[in-house]
Amino acid sequence: MIWLIAAVGLAAVVAIAFIAVAVAVGRLEHETAPSVYRLSEAVDFVADHLPDEVTARVSYEDVAKVLGWHLDWFAVVGLATPYGQELGDPAVAVDDMAVADTDEACDAVVARSVEEGGPDAVDVVCILEAQLAYLREIGAVSAGETAA
Numbered sequence: 001m002i003w004l005i006a007a008v009g010l011a012a013v014v015a016i017a018f019i020a021v022a023v024a025v026g027r028l029e030h031e032t033a034p035s036v037y038r039l040s041e042a043v044d045f046v047a048d049h050l051p052d053e054v055t056a057r058v059s060y061e062d063v064a065k066v067l068g069w070h071l072d073w074f075a076v077v078g079l080a081t082p083y084g085q086e087l088g089d090p091a092v093a094v095d096d097m098a099v100a101d102t103d104e105a106c107d108a109v110v111a112r113s114v115e116e117g118g119p120d121a122v123d124v125v126c127i128l129e130a131q132l133a134y135l136r137e138i139g140a141v142s143a144g145e146t147a148a
Helices: 002-028 039-048 060-076 102-115 121-137
Strands: none
Touching: 039 060, 039 121, 060 102, 060 121, 102 121
């Protein structure tokens, strides 16, 4: 008799576990995993994806500076927040999506590079294009979006 109670109890526990897992999977299925930007990984990715002519002129420090300026621009327009908070500002949202103007970002970063004696404009644009590829790679930007 004790074996029957143990078998029924075990079956109930397994059934409850399967139901709990199914509910959790169903809920998480509709959520997007957060994209985590790591500057050191971004620098390595961008440096590896730059044209040879650009890599001959810029260093890893230059790439890190340009990426930092780009992140500063994202923060200024409300598309970046610290500590894993939700991204985007209603002022720049289009159809409930945060959107960045690539031309405006590029202009701002090129201007800062010129102002602070960084890489020339062509190199900055190439770095920002590779940055966009990195953002796509980590899932921060979809293939149809532009946020460089």
